[in-house]
Amino acid sequence: xxxxxxxxxxxxxxxxxxxxxxxxxxxxxxxxxxxxxxxxxxxxxxxxxxxxxxxxxxxxxxxxxxxxxxxxxxxxxxxxxxxxxxxxxxxxxxxxxxxxxxxxxxxxxxxxxxxxxxxxxxxxxxxxxxxxxxxxxxxx
Numbered sequence: 001x002x003x004x005x006x007x008x009x010x011x012x013x014x015x016x017x018x019x020x021x022x023x024x025x026x027x028x029x030x031x032x033x034x035x036x037x038x039x040x041x042x043x044x045x046x047x048x049x050x051x052x053x054x055x056x057x058x059x060x061x062x063x064x065x066x067x068x069x070x071x072x073x074x075x076x077x078x079x080x081x082x083x084x085x086x087x088x089x090x091x092x093x094x095x096x097x098x099x100x101x102x103x104x105x106x107x108x109x110x111x112x113x114x115x116x117x118x119x120x121x122x123x124x125x126x127x128x129x130x131x132x133x134x135x136x137x138x139x140x
Contacts, residue, residue: 041098042080045072054097061094 037053044066052062065071065087075083081102088095 038101040066041084041101043075045075055093058093058097061091065091065094 037051040049040052040062044062049059049062049066052059054062071087078086081099084095084098084102
């Protein structure tokens with residue numbers, strides 16, 4: 001029984017160490033943003049635009065867009081990415097900043113989904129697949 005307790009203690013300590021490392025890695029990807037300086041991307045009409053940390057010209061574009069009632073109405077009927085992308089000619093700097101925030105999730109999500117699918121297939125049907133790696137396509 002004592003040996004079993006020692007194994008469990010070592011396992012628990014190993015799990016704690018792993019979770020601490022995971023927390024550090026996640027904080028690098030998703031820093032704690034207590035002032036919500038990037039929330040304007042999700043809804044430029046309901047958020048406090050003063051909290052946005054943007055250059056002066058870009059911040060002025062955010063103020064302009066947040067006070068436009070017609071755009072606010074369009075915002076309710078459009079997808080988030082489409083809303084920003086359509087306005088790239090009018091609000092170039094602001095749209096660039098918004099897409100920098102939005103695009104990182106889309107690109108990494110598709111890659112991770114593809115590799116997760118490949119891993120699931122290879123382990124489940126390992127003996128039936130000849131060479132899955134040769135059929136992988138990467139999109140940039």
